[in-house]
Amino acid sequence: MLNDIQEVLITQEQLQTKVQQLGRQISADYAGKDLLMVCILKGAVIFFADLVRHISIPVTMDFMAVSSYGDATQSSGAVMILKDLERNIAGKHVLIVEDIVDTGLTLKYLVENLAARHPLSIKICTLLDKPERRKAEVKVDYNGFTIPDAFVVGYGLDYGEAYRHLPYVCVLKPEIYN
Numbered sequence: 336m337l338n339d340i341q342e343v344l345i346t347q348e349q350l351q352t353k354v355q356q357l358g359r360q361i362s363a364d365y366a367g368k369d370l371l372m373v374c375i376l377k378g379a380v381i382f383f384a385d386l387v388r389h390i391s392i393p394v395t396m397d398f399m400a401v402s403s404y405g406d407a408t409q410s411s412g413a414v415m416i417l418k419d420l421e422r423n424i425a426g427k428h429v430l431i432v433e434d435i436v437d438t439g440l441t442l443k444y445l446v447e448n449l450a451a452r453h454p455l456s457i458k459i460c461t462l463l464d465k466p467e468r469r470k471a472e473v474k475v476d477y478n479g480f481t482i483p484d485a486f487v488v489g490y491g492l493d494y495g496e497a498y499r500h501l502p503y504v505c506v507l508k509p510e511i512y513n
Contacts, residue, residue, distance in 0.1 A: 336497070336498070339498075339507060339508055339511045340505045340506070340507065340508065341505070341506040341507065341508045341509075342505060342506050343503050343504075343505045344482060344485070344487060344503075344504050344505055344506055345480055345482075345490075345503060345504040346503050347502040347503045349480075350385075350462075350479075350490055350502075350503065350504070351385070353479045353480065354382070354385045354386050354389055354479070355389050357386060357389070357460065357477050357479060358386055358387075358388070358389025358390045358391075359389065359391075360477065361386075361390055361430065361460065361477060362389075362390050362391040362392050365392055365394075365428060365430075366392055367392075368392075368428050369395075369426075369427050369428060369455075370392065370393075370394045370395070370427070370428050370430060371394070371395045371396070371397060371422065371424060371427045371428065371429050371430070371454075372386075372387060372390075372394050372395070372396050372397075372430045372432055373396075373397050373398070373399055373420065373429060373430065373431050373432065373449075374396065374397075374398045374399070374432050375398075375399055375400070375401060375431065375432065375433045375434070375445075376398050376399065376400040376418065377400065377491070377493070377499070378433075378434035378435065378491045378492050378493065378499075379432050379433050379434040379462070379491060380491055381490055381491035381499070382432065382434060382462045382479075382490065382491055383396075383432045386432060386460070395422065395427075397420045397421055397422045398418065398420075398421075399416065399418055399419060399420055399445070400416070400417035400418035401414055401415065401416050401417060401441055401444075401445060402414070402415050402417055403415070403440060403441045403444075414440065414441050414444040414445070416448070423452070424449060424452050424453075424454045425452060425453040425454065426453070426454070426455055427454050427455060428454065428455050428456045428458075429449060429454045429456065429457045429458070430457075430458050430459075430460055430477075431445065431446070431449070431457065431458070431459045431460065432460045432461075433459065433460070433461045433462070434461070434462050434463065434491050434492055435461060435462065435463040435464070435465065435487070435492060436459070436461045436463070436464045436465065436466075436469075436473060436475055437465050437468045437469075438468055438469060438470040438471060439469045439470060439471035439472065439473040440470055440471045442459060442471075442473045443471040443472070443473050446459070446473065458476040458477070459473065459474065459475050459476050459477070460475075460476065460477035460478075461475050461477070461478055461479065462479040462480065462490070462491075462504075463479060463480055463481075463482050463487065463492075463504065464478045464479075464480070464481045464482070465481075465482055465483070465484055466481060467483075467484050468484055480504075482504075485506045486506065486507050486509070486512055487504050487505065487506055487507065488501065488504075488505060488507050489501030489502070489503050489504045489505050490502065490503060490504050492504065494507055494511065494512055
C-alpha cells in the first residue's frame, strides 16, 4: 500500500500543529455561544475527532454523510444525503467540519440545505482546500491547508475506502486510480 504513495504532502506533525491552531481559533470565536459541530462522514471523522479534542468550550456534535463522488475520483455534482442530522439545528451556531473542499458543489448544497433549518449561523471548517478546482462559490471560514490539484489520501481521505488510516496526507500515484 505504501508503494501507492507518490509523496507525503502534509506530515503528521504539520497536521497536529494545524489542528491545535484551528481548535484554539474556533474556541475563541465561539466562546459563550451554543455551538453544534457537524462532522461530514466518512472523510472528516479523523480530523473531526482530533479537532474536538482541541476545543476548550462546550460543544454538541452530530454527523452527516453526503456523497457526490460515489466510487469516482471526481464529483458528479449530484449530492445525496446518506445520513441526516439527528438534532434540530434551529437557533444554534453550526460549524460544518469537512475533510476537503474541491469543487464546492457538495458544500454549497449542504449549506443551502442546513440554512433552511434556521440555524443562527453556519460556518465551514475544512482540513484541505483546493480553490483552483472550485465550481461553486463557498466561503471557507477555517482552513487547515490549501493544496494543489492532486488526488490525496490519508488522515481520513480515501480511494475506494482504502488509505484512510494513514497518519498524514499524501498524493496517490496516478496509476493507482486511472
